[in-house]
Amino acid sequence: MPLKTRLRLPALVLIALFVVVVAAAAVLGSKSAQAQAEQPIAFNHSVHVEELGVPCLYCHSNAQRGQSAGLPTLEKCQGCHSQIDPGDSQALQDLARYAEENKPIQWVPVALQPDFVYFSHRPHVNAGLNCESCHGDVGQMTVAEPQGDMNMGWCLSCHKKLAPERFVKLSDCATCHK
Amino acid sequence: MSETAQEKWGMVIDLDRCNGCQACVTACSLENNVGFVGEESAAYGRGMHWIRIQRYWEGEYPNITARFRPVMCQQCGHAPCEPVCPVFATYHSEAEQINVQVYNRCIGTRYCANNCPYVARTFNWFDWEWPEPLNEQLNPDVTVRRRGIMEKCTFCIQRIRKGEEDAEAEGREVADGEIQPACAQACPADAIVFGNLADPESRVSRLARSARAEKLLEELGTETKVIYLKGGSSRDR
Numbered sequence: 001m002p003l004k005t006r007l008r009l010p011a012l013v014l015i016a017l018f019v020v021v022v023a024a025a026a027v028l029g030s031k032s033a034q035a036q037a038e039q040p041i042a043f044n045h046s047v048h049v050e051e052l053g054v055p056c057l058y059c060h061s062n063a064q065r066g067q068s069a070g071l072p073t074l075e076k077c078q079g080c081h082s083q084i085d086p087g088d089s090q091a092l093q094d095l096a097r098y099a100e101e102n103k104p105i106q107w108v109p110v111a112l113q114p115d116f117v118y119f120s121h122r123p124h125v126n127a128g129l130n131c132e133s134c135h136g137d138v139g140q141m142t143v144a145e146p147q148g149d150m151n152m153g154w155c156l157s158c159h160k161k162l163a164p165e166r167f168v169k170l171s172d173c174a175t176c177h178k
Numbered sequence: 179m180s181e182t183a184q185e186k187w188g189m190v191i192d193l194d195r196c197n198g199c200q201a202c203v204t205a206c207s208l209e210n211n212v213g214f215v216g217e218e219s220a221a222y223g224r225g226m227h228w229i230r231i232q233r234y235w236e237g238e239y240p241n242i243t244a245r246f247r248p249v250m251c252q253q254c255g256h257a258p259c260e261p262v263c264p265v266f267a268t269y270h271s272e273a274e275q276i277n278v279q280v281y282n283r284c285i286g287t288r289y290c291a292n293n294c295p296y297v298a299r300t301f302n303w304f305d306w307e308w309p310e311p312l313n314e315q316l317n318p319d320v321t322v323r324r325r326g327i328m329e330k331c332t333f334c335i336q337r338i339r340k341g342e343e344d345a346e347a348e349g350r351e352v353a354d355g356e357i358q359p360a361c362a363q364a365c366p367a368d369a370i371v372f373g374n375l376a377d378p379e380s381r382v383s384r385l386a387r388s389a390r391a392e393k394l395l396e397e398l399g400t401e402t403k404v405i406y407l408k409g410g411s412s413r414d415r
Binding site for chain 1: 269271272273274278280281282283319320321322332335336339343346347
């Protein structure tokens with residue numbers, strides 16, 4: 001085997017390996033941005049929303065008023081839970097411990113946008129969108145799960161359907177990119 | 179590019195009021211997370227200002243006066259920077275009628291800056307670090323740009339967006355003077371006025387009709403949205 005070919009083979013293998021590793025990292029990276037988060041308390045959405053009928057906006061009340069929907073404070077939880085016996089439920093005992101230590105609960109946001117994207121809940125809620133349209137049927141979930149990729153194509157798929165008369169504004173880069 | 183430049187947001191700068199204090203430059207940098215490159219990098223031509231104060235001398239010594247002109251992106255209706263961008267990172271916003279830069283799309287060819295007659299664009303040569311607690315000063319409504327992309331004045335698009343959203347949530351039109359870019363807000367002499375040029379009754383429209391009005395390099399046909407007011411020498415008043 002001539003010297004050139006002998007050198008070329010391992011080099012090709014190395015390049016192929018490199019491409020595979022980069023591709024894998026890209027795929028995993030994009031997935032992990034929307035990964036299922038480990039929450040400080042295993043909060044059960046289905047019990048609160050489906051069984052007890054608590055509206056989303058009771059806990060995520062800023063969705064009507066601001067950019068971020070907000071995550072409930074310890075006081076909000078305790079508004080009801082100070083009256084409820086934790087029993088042998090792990091989640092309720094965890095909550096009671098937070099209340100005892102008067103420590104804020106560090107909820108982990110599930111649906112996040114990258115830094116170069118501006119998103120505000122207010123215009124979406126005011127336009128009459130249901131929370132489920134983007135966040136899935138959270139009432140059927142225990143811990144909230146991320147929904148799909150929430151990427152630009154996904155945003156535009158609604159923007160062009162829901163409000164064709166406002167498409168100039170809703171398709172403008174500057175509306176969402178800051 | 180459209181056949182006729184439509185008008186929406188515009189700015190009037192009264193040069194007879196400007197005293198060159200640079201408050202607008204500071205306010206702009208803080209509002210838009212623009213880094214401070216320092217003396218050495220500035221000497222290499224890597225300075226980063228979205229707005230600069232040009233200084234002129236008027237008269238002969240000893241009767242000499244300094245005159246100042248704040249210059250930022252002129253938000254051209256027919257912008258020379260737009261058609262040269264190979265990736266459409268700079269484009270004309272149809273909704274806002276201003277020239278917008280999409281940072282996450284820019285690949286840093288710098289064609290736009292080379293084609294800008296106002297030298298209004300700055301190239302970001304650095305990855306910025308904002309060690310704790312300085313990161314707290316960053317404006318969350320503006321991207322912290324990375325190295326290798328072009329940036330420029332956006333008429334504080336984040337403030338326009340917020341003003342329009344507030345008005346829409348309250349079911350009303352944006353009031354005149356409700357939206358102010360950081361430079362206009364910071365100007366102690368009230369030399370910078372921002373508003374809607376499409377509304378003939380807005381403060382900016384009334385000032386733009388002044389006999390003192392002039393535009394930079396108007397002969398290029400760039401249809402700029404920044405109008406300067408300038409009348410005689412400051413000694414005449």
